[in-house]
Amino acid sequence: MRLSVGGRGPRFFAVVAAGLTALIVALSLLSSFVDGWDRTDAGQIAVVRHGGWFGDRNIRAVIDPSSSLRWTGMWSVVHKYPAQQRFYTITSDAGHGDRPGVDVVETPSSDGVQMGIEGTFYFSLNLDHQVISDFDNKFGTRQFLGSDGKAHYAYDSDAGWSGFLDQIIRPVIDNDLREQIGDFRCADLVSSCALVQNNPNAQTGGSQPGANNSNIAKIQDAINQSLEADLKATLGNAFLTNVHFNLVRITLPANVQDAVNKAQAAYAQVSEAQARVAQAQADADANAARQKGYEACPACAQIDIMKAIPPNVTTFAPGAGFAVTPGAPTAKPSQ
Known part of the structure; x- marks a missing residue:
């Protein structure tokens, strides 16, 4: 005695199973056929290798950059590499x-x-x-x-x-x-x-x-x-x-660069000190030359003194009964 489901016997299920198997195979073949086409962009070159369960893995073809759609074969594997610099x-x-x-x-x-x-x-x-x-x-x-x-x-x-x-x-x-x-x-x-x-x-x-x-x-x-x-x-x-x-x-290691920075700072301080020494020597030479000039021209010393009077000072009295008031026509002895 054979059992059936809903009036459908084993023959029906065998046909359905065969149909599903055929459909899966057909879809797989269709997918592989669609995947068997490929192309490259301007910056690519492709190496195509055989694939599939029973195929070898040798190189099938090389596709140059900017190719049109090409048949690469069912189940093939495509390796794309950069073609530009x-x-x-x-x-x-x-x-x-x-x-x-x-x-x-x-x-x-x-x-x-x-x-x-x-x-x-x-x-x-x-x-x-x-x-x-x-x-x-x-x-x-x-x-x-x-x-x-x-x-x-x-x-x-x-x-x-x-x-x-x-x-x-x-x-x-x-x-x-x-x-x-x-x-x-x-x-x-x-x-x-x-x-x-x-x-x-x-x-x-x-x-x-x-x-x-x-x-x-x-x-x-x-x-x-x-x-x-x-x-x-x-x-x-x-x-x-x-x-x-x-x-x-080209750079130096951090510890060497730090030593360089410290050395440069030290040389900068030396240069600054040398500049101050040079300035002091120049000032001393200028003062000595000025003193010689005053010894040759005593009146010049007084003139320079008067020029050095700040504008906010109204009376200058260096002593010895002598006073100068800016703006006055002549210098008058103090009373």
Whole structure:
């Protein structure tokens, strides 16, 4: 005996189940078909990989920037990378760099002073199809820790791209800066550094600002000559092109800068004291010259005395029976 629900037997439920299964499969196929189309914006290049349960994960195609809608294949995975010039900023201004908070490259000068380096690294991703495919094979298949503390793929939003730059590119930049800064003394790059070192020119500030600027330009040029080659050697291919580093500022550690400030204040006090001594000497020389003039012309002394009488004084009586009243036609002896 077969049971039925509402007059509907097992055959009915089998048909319904088959229909639902067919509908789910159809919707899945339709969704995959719709997702199988993609395009790139002006600032993107895309690497398309095979997907699906039974497909391999090899690269299927590369889509250039500003493409029209293209068929990428059902269940394919699209990795989109930046195609325009990008930059990586190293700065002490909290919140303005690629790392959260204050971020500077700290490296010692040739005389052992720890220097803080700030600057911006500019570059573009190599858009050659074979090169970008190699890049995706090497760096698009692994994750990098982002500033949010989570792991991301390099193509996975700005957090993933920044994580890639911070963990792969930043160490190469740091190493180049250390090599170049290590060839110069502190005073060659920051003239005030001479104030706190044993330097015969310390009081005058050591190296001139013009020389410092020239040395900084030399460092920047040397970095730009070596950085692209170092990146290629480290990454394994010329994945980055149009590489340029702009060295913005070189700073001293807080304790060294504090010593410089104190030294500058001390030199300012010395200069002020020297100025007072010079002024006193000048006043003494002027008084001596004036005294000689009075000895040669006694009347001149009296004239200067009269000129020095304040306008609110009506009678001037220096003594010895002599008085002068301003405005009177002649000076009269006092009674």
